[in-house]
Amino acid sequence: MTSRPEFAIVGKSERKVDGRVLATGKPVFVADLQLPETLHIAILGSPHAHARIVRIDASVAEAMPGVACVLTHRNTPATRHTTAGQGFPEPSPYDTRMFEDKVRFVGDRVAAVAAESEEVALEALKAIEVEYEELTPVLSIDDALRDDAPVIHDEVDSTGIYDASHNVVADVDIDVGDVEAGFEGSDVVVESICETQYAQHTPIETHVVLSYLDDAGRLVLRTSTQVPFHVRRIVAQTLGIPIRDIRVIKPRIGGGFGTKQEVLLEDIAGLVTLRTHRPALIRLTRKEEFVAARTRHPMRIRVVLGAGNDGVLRAIEMEAISNTGAYGAHGLTVLANTGSKTLPLYNKAPNAHFFGQAVYTTLPVPGAYRGYGATQGYFPLETAMDELAERLGIDPIELRRLNHIRVGETSPIFEKLGEGREGVEQTVKSCELERCLEVGAERIGWSKKRGKHLRDGSWVHGVGMSIMMQGSGIPLIDMAAATIKMNEDGSFNLLIGATDLGTGSDTILAQIAAEVLGVPLERILVTSSDTDFTPFDVGAYASSTTYVSGTAVQRAAEKVRDQILTVAAPVLGAEAGTLRLGDGMVVGPDGKTMTLADACVRAMYESDQFQIAATASCVPVESPPPFLANFAEVAVDTETGAVRVLHYVAAVDCGVAINPAMAEGQMEGALVNGIGYALTEEMQISSRGRVRNPSLFEYKIPGMLDIPRLEVVLVESYEPTGPMGAKSVGEIGINGPIPTIANAIYDAVGVRLKETPFTPERVLDAMRAAE
Amino acid sequence: MTITLTINGVRRTVEIDPGEKLLDLLRREGVMGVKVGCGTGDCGACAVLVNGRAVNSCLLYAAKADGAEVITVEGLEKDGTLHPVQEAFLDEGGVQCGYCTPGMMISAVDLLSRNADPTEEEIRQGLSGNLCRCTGYTKQIRAVKRAAERMRGGGRDD
Numbered sequence: 001m002t003s004r005p006e007f008a009i010v011g012k013s014e015r016k017v018d019g020r021v022l023a024t025g026k027p028v029f030v031a032d033l034q035l036p037e038t039l040h041i042a043i044l045g046s047p048h049a050h051a052r053i054v055r056i057d058a059s060v061a062e063a064m065p066g067v068a069c070v071l072t073h074r075n076t077p078a079t080r081h082t083t084a085g086q087g088f089p090e091p092s093p094y095d096t097r098m099f100e101d102k103v104r105f106v107g108d109r110v111a112a113v114a115a116e117s118e119e120v121a122l123e124a125l126k127a128i129e130v131e132y133e134e135l136t137p138v139l140s141i142d143d144a145l146r147d148d149a150p151v152i153h154d155e156v157d158s159t160g161i162y163d164a165s166h167n168v169v170a171d172v173d174i175d176v177g178d179v180e181a182g183f184e185g186s187d188v189v190v191e192s193i194c195e196t197q198y199a200q201h202t203p204i205e206t207h208v209v210l211s212y213l214d215d216a217g218r219l220v221l222r223t224s225t226q227v228p229f230h231v232r233r234i235v236a237q238t239l240g241i242p243i244r245d246i247r248v249i250k251p252r253i254g255g256g257f258g259t260k261q262e263v264l265l266e267d268i269a270g271l272v273t274l275r276t277h278r279p280a281l282i283r284l285t286r287k288e289e290f291v292a293a294r295t296r297h298p299m300r301i302r303v304v305l306g307a308g309n310d311g312v313l314r315a316i317e318m319e320a321i322s323n324t325g326a327y328g329a330h331g332l333t334v335l336a337n338t339g340s341k342t343l344p345l346y347n348k349a350p351n352a353h354f355f356g357q358a359v360y361t362t363l364p365v366p367g368a369y370r371g372y373g374a375t376q377g378y379f380p381l382e383t384a385m386d387e388l389a390e391r392l393g394i395d396p397i398e399l400r401r402l403n404h405i406r407v408g409e410t411s412p413i414f415e416k417l418g419e420g421r422e423g424v425e426q427t428v429k430s431c432e433l434e435r436c437l438e439v440g441a442e443r444i445g446w447s448k449k450r451g452k453h454l455r456d457g458s459w460v461h462g463v464g465m466s467i468m469m470q471g472s473g474i475p476l477i478d479m480a481a482a483t484i485k486m487n488e489d490g491s492f493n494l495l496i497g498a499t500d501l502g503t504g505s506d507t508i509l510a511q512i513a514a515e516v517l518g519v520p521l522e523r524i525l526v527t528s529s530d531t532d533f534t535p536f537d538v539g540a541y542a543s544s545t546t547y548v549s550g551t552a553v554q555r556a557a558e559k560v561r562d563q564i565l566t567v568a569a570p571v572l573g574a575e576a577g578t579l580r581l582g583d584g585m586v587v588g589p590d591g592k593t594m595t596l597a598d599a600c601v602r603a604m605y606e607s608d609q610f611q612i613a614a615t616a617s618c619v620p621v622e623s624p625p626p627f628l629a630n631f632a633e634v635a636v637d638t639e640t641g642a643v644r645v646l647h648y649v650a651a652v653d654c655g656v657a658i659n660p661a662m663a664e665g666q667m668e669g670a671l672v673n674g675i676g677y678a679l680t681e682e683m684q685i686s687s688r689g690r691v692r693n694p695s696l697f698e699y700k701i702p703g704m705l706d707i708p709r710l711e712v713v714l715v716e717s718y719e720p721t722g723p724m725g726a727k728s729v730g731e732i733g734i735n736g737p738i739p740t741i742a743n744a745i746y747d748a749v750g751v752r753l754k755e756t757p758f759t760p761e762r763v764l765d766a767m768r769a770a771e
Numbered sequence: 772m773t774i775t776l777t778i779n780g781v782r783r784t785v786e787i788d789p790g791e792k793l794l795d796l797l798r799r800e801g802v803m804g805v806k807v808g809c810g811t812g813d814c815g816a817c818a819v820l821v822n823g824r825a826v827n828s829c830l831l832y833a834a835k836a837d838g839a840e841v842i843t844v845e846g847l848e849k850d851g852t853l854h855p856v857q858e859a860f861l862d863e864g865g866v867q868c869g870y871c872t873p874g875m876m877i878s879a880v881d882l883l884s885r886n887a888d889p890t891e892e893e894i895r896q897g898l899s900g901n902l903c904r905c906t907g908y909t910k911q912i913r914a915v916k917r918a919a920e921r922m923r924g925g926g927r928d929d
Contacts, residue, residue: 023866024804204902665867704894
């Protein structure tokens with residue numbers, strides 16, 4: 001393992017570079033910019049889960065005072081596209097139109113009104129006459145896969161659907177070795193089928209877009225997005241206008257978690273502005289966000305594990321059926337990730353099989369959500385491992401030790417299963433899972449508490465654990481670029497397409513630049529996520545920013561450093577190769593120095609003049625996994641079935657933490673989201689396909705009273721391919737709570753829960769069934 | 772109808788609709804630190820101090836704020852110096868996306884005005900009406916403790 005060098009700025013918990021504007025309430029979010037003459041847009045959603053629009057008449061609405069324009073399928077572009085903001089060409093089907101004469105879930109777009117005020121727009125929606133021919137709804141994956149199931153995408157112009165006539169969006173089937181033979185050669189075989197629920201991201205800021213025309217008449221989209229460059233491309237495609245006529249700006253945004261990897265509203269706002277030449281604001285209400293934005297893919301997953309009495313796995317099989325709702329955005333790739341981000345963890349199994357299908361239903365539309373399929377996959381995998389450990393009579397920690405991937409090892413899954421296509425071979429170069437297990441077990445008090453069923457009245461305590469990996473970006477697909485230019489006071493503009501969702505990426509990318517350039521953080525001026533001024537970056541998803549964008553920044557900074565050294569060499573009377581940067585100086589071998597400011601002034605004004613600046617790109621050739629060991633202590637009320645998480649320890653190998661407080665923050669936020677997903681969060685859907693709890697009152701996300709004692713331990717390694725030794729940890733934490741809590745519940749009361757969330761009803765039912 | 776209220780120390784007389792909420796009035800007046808998260812009083816992103824007490828401005832009719840003193844996140848900073856709560860949130864990493872931050876800090880200021888030395892449980896209670904999806908709350912709780920120490924003069928500004 002390469003050892004970690006000494007750093008000056010990297011590894012310090014610097015304050016966020018945008019912290020002060022956020023903490024003082026400056027108007028830096030999308031809707032904080034007030035432009036004169038702004039139109040307000042409201043959307044009419046379908047009341048039916050599945051219907052054809054036989055007639056739509058907006059003439060009364062259009063004639064209402066204050067209404068500027070009404071959009072329906074009759075007056076908007078019919079281009080098929082995907083809302084999924086992914087690398088191009090997207091691995092998601094082109095099955096979506098701006099508006100269509102068919103609606104496929106309750107809340108699906110029927111029309112949009114732009115008016116002088118929100119009130120007028122809402123009034124005008126009521127005046128739109130729509131006649132529907134109701135079709136049979138498809139409200140479950142079983143209904144979707146029935147031979148006589150209605151065909152949800154029966155249109156002829158959609159592309160990229162695996163088998164539209166059977167509602168199958170995507171199909172993945174890969175084999176390593178021979179699992180059947182592996183199971184036959186196993187001493188113990190464990191099978192488990194688990195189901196996960198509809199759950200939502202719930203960023204505190206809902207989706208919002210402000211569009212306007214600039215002085216040259218180009219369309220500007222100021223939008224709360226994770227993927228500004230994909231927004232530009234997909235809006236150009238959808239509206240049929242050139243990319244050069246669109247500028248996308250991502251200001252500060254109020255959280256994403258995957259839901260803003262979708263291009264949901266930009267097309268509508270853009271078209272309104274192009275038609276009316278006026279600014280237009282569209283913001284989903286909280287109810288609309290629940291009904292019509294994106295969710296996590298609910299899945300049913302079967303896992304079979306076979307192992308010898310020695311505890312070494314002989315075969316793993318995983319079969320996942322994913323509900324991708326009315327449209328196929330991220331359907332294939334979330335499904336593939338369910339296997340590709342889980343199975344390589346246990347590379348000791350010589351035989352593996354992954355089979356998956358993503359199917360359409362007439363239900364709300366899932367999309368990208370932090371964890372991206374791995375969250376679902378680890379539920380059956382890590383609970384089955386717990387069961388296997390029990391059957392073998394081996395401690396669950398020991399079972400993981402016998403089977404997890406290590407430094408210098410690979411898994412055939414890396415190559416067989418990628419982002420909706422074949423993957424990329426890789427060898428693990430950093431893995432501190434052993435230490436993560438040690439630290440976690442010690443902090444939770446594993447040996448003292450496991451199997452002890454400590455009682456406190458009707459409450460029984462238990463501890464559980466799980467391990468996992470994720471990735472750092474999408475190899476050979478993702479791309480990030482960074483530009484750095486120097487100013488004559490020795491400061492630098494860092495221009496990055498990377499997209500800070502609140503994650504702190506502007507700060508950690510600035511730390512990487514500052515480290516290379518030998519300056520304090522305040523000398524790095526960050527401009528990010530503006531398609532006119534910053535170089536291309538795919539955006540913030542797939543745990544890519546630290547690893548991929550960070551590498552681009554490091555490379556750009558190194559190029560700039562080399563230019564500075566070349567400028568300083570004749571002044572310091574030494575070869576450029578013998579100089580170094582530090583403390584805002586160029587330092588020669590004899591200790592002579594030149595300030596960075598003087599170097600830049602020389603380049604700008606004095607000799608061989610040029611702009612010190614460079615651009616660099618990164619296309620990663622591998623995706624080094626971060627690793628995580630989770631430990632939880634829970635208490636289960638045997639009278640009510642209520643579950644309380646008392647203590648949660650997450651020991652994570654993130655490579656070098658560029659900014660430890662921010663790395664911890666990523667983990668803490670993801671874990672608490674995962675705890676909500678495990679215990680309380682569930683979109684309840686009626687027998688007619690309507691979301692029954694579309695509010696933050698009825699859909700329970702954790703608040704301060706709901707969180708356990710939470711300990712995140714950064715177990716640092718050095719990833720030789722990463723920027724400054726770093727890996728990405730944006731997603732991994734969210735995968736932990738479901739299996740860890742499930743295993744702790746089993747330790748407490750002896751029931752294995754197979755369906756999330758673990759509500760008191762489900763726990764009590766399982767306990768009664770076990771009696 | 773017309774009301775008069777003080778917003779961050781500035782007295783303003785404004786025309787309002789009888790059904791208008793304080794949140795909408797404040798944002799219409801350019802006070803953008805007040806955030807829209809749900810409109811139903813469930814998330815706390817729009818919390819402001821009305822006569823010293825934190826309230827969800829999405830639930831309060833603007834008409835009810837006639838004569839009131841309203842302080843928003845913009846009013847916490849004094850002459851370029853951040854409030855100890857703001858400093859502590861930045862030091863402890865209690866800010867991620869920053870969208871819940873204004874409301875969260877307003878609730879913290881309210882709590883600390885009533886309880887200079889809150890326990891962790893009291894902090895959790897006091898800020899339980901403010902939802903955050905980014906931070907997992909741990910660093911925010913620590914930030915409130917640290918702000919309390921500083922405001923009592925017990926903590927070091929390191």
